[in-house]
Amino acid sequence: MATGVRDRMIESAVELLQRRGLAGMSFTEVLAASGGARGAIYHHFPGGKEQLARAAADRNARMVLDHLSRLPEDTAHTLASAFFDSVRPVVAASAQGGGCAVAAVTVDSGGSAGTLLATAASAFDSWIDQLSGKFSNAGLSRDEARNAATLLITVLQGAHVLCRTAQTLEPFDRAVAACLPTFG
Amino acid sequence: MATGVRDRMIESAVELLQRRGLAGMSFTEVLAASGGARGAIYHHFPGGKEQLARAAADRNARMVLDHLSRLPEDTAHTLASAFFDSVRPVVAASAQGGGCAVAAVTVDSGGSAGTLLATAASAFDSWIDQLSGKFSNAGLSRDEARNAATLLITVLQGAHVLCRTAQTLEPFDRAVAACLPTFG
């Protein structure tokens, strides 16, 4: 199929963004991982590295958003608890050298990263909006809901960093243990 | 003075790690910012980029640790509150394209980053240990203290990411608002 290669390139880019960051993601590695040829990447992504990175961040953002939309929203506590349970496997990947592809494109803003920052910003916003709506449905006020949602995403991002460093899920588990009581 | 140049190189490296990440930090920029000559960098840091990055992460880690050691420890709430107040200006730098130099060296672990990961790990540990001790003195149990300390550092790191992306302190302020009640 024609789009198979393009898809694998994005897939590879996501993985490389997580492990090496934006500046560390090279076309050489993307092509090696996706099995494509050198020139093909510019056929699918005329905008070069920036466009590929944006597509990768976008795909990652959509996957997470879709994931968040499935969380239960009966009470604030069950929502927060279900959130942490569901992201735990994702953070586990960070403990093995991974990370968040969306967060990755926010670093190395030298030059072209203007549109990448915007992509990441709208990704985080969409996640927080999704959770915020659910917290509202669970009974929190508009402002409390947004604060709670922001805290969840903040802890998630921080846990990515600490768990990648510690190569363990311990930081995540400890942060969650300290944080969960907030939600009743 | 002989060590003046070396010092400025580390200083520049810290700033570049924060803004561009490990892979994005180039000697060209370090030298341009520190005013040194091309070869001099290998005189002071024979281990090359890895050694310079380690020195930079180390310096940043020590500054933060020294900072944390000055926080009050009468109650858990005043400690957490003072912590967030004191790191707010640091996160503000992230909102303008900055970040955490220690977190930066945890990305791009391709090849040499083994010792860099270890450096970052001991940095985060030292921060958590420091806060944990203060939470203990404030009356928390050993385990509660460590959980609380881990949460603070996790929120800090997550806020770096979200605030750099949003180019605002709003994510930090919201996360703190949702998080602070946990501490009584």
Added chain:
DNA sequence: GTCTATACAAAGATAGAC
């Protein structure tokens, strides 16, 4: 639409003069 080959720039690293 996919490939090979190559141009061009930037990076890390080293050698040797001063």
Added chain:
DNA sequence: GTCTATCTTTGTATAGAC
């Protein structure tokens, strides 16, 4: 201890055949 000059590798990007 600091400088200039240079080697090697890697990376982005383009041209053109199939």
